[in-house]
Amino acid sequence: MANFRPRPSDLEATIRRLAIDPDNVRWRSQAYETHAEKRQGERDIFDDMMFDVLRTGYLAGDIEPGSRPGEWKAKMCKAMRGRREIGVITIVINMQKLFVKTVEWEDLR
Structure with missing residues (x-):
């Protein structure tokens, strides 16, 4: 199955389901400041906003293979009230965990 790629609707549902439990989502490190943490601070995107996008947003753009087998890179988006x-650029790891790579404003103001 070299050409297997999850369907967007399935990956979106997986991200939403996994994001319900914060233990399934990694974006912070005790040892160093991650890229996602830096961007959150620079862009005033707070944890609750990030989780809201992951839990209720929509999958935008293409799904790409991650750097390791079993990983899929996707972007979840949502207009905040x-x-x-x-x-929120997210790596889905073996359909069991999420790693938030970065967060961004989509309109690039």
């Missing part, structure tokens, strides 16, 4: 649209 009274705010701009947020994108």
Whole structure:
């Protein structure tokens, strides 16, 4: 199955389901500041906003293979009430865990 790629609707559902439990999502490190943490601080995107996008947003763009077998890279997006649209680039690991690579404002203001 070298050409296997999850269907967007299936991957979106998996991300939403996994994000319900914060223990399934990694974006912080005790040893160093991650890229996602740096971008959150620079862009004023808070943890609750990121989780809202992961739990209720939509899959935007293409699904790409991750750097390791069993990984899929995808972007979840959502327009926040009274705010701009947020994108959360996420790596789905073996359909069991999420790693947030970065967060961004989609309109690039």
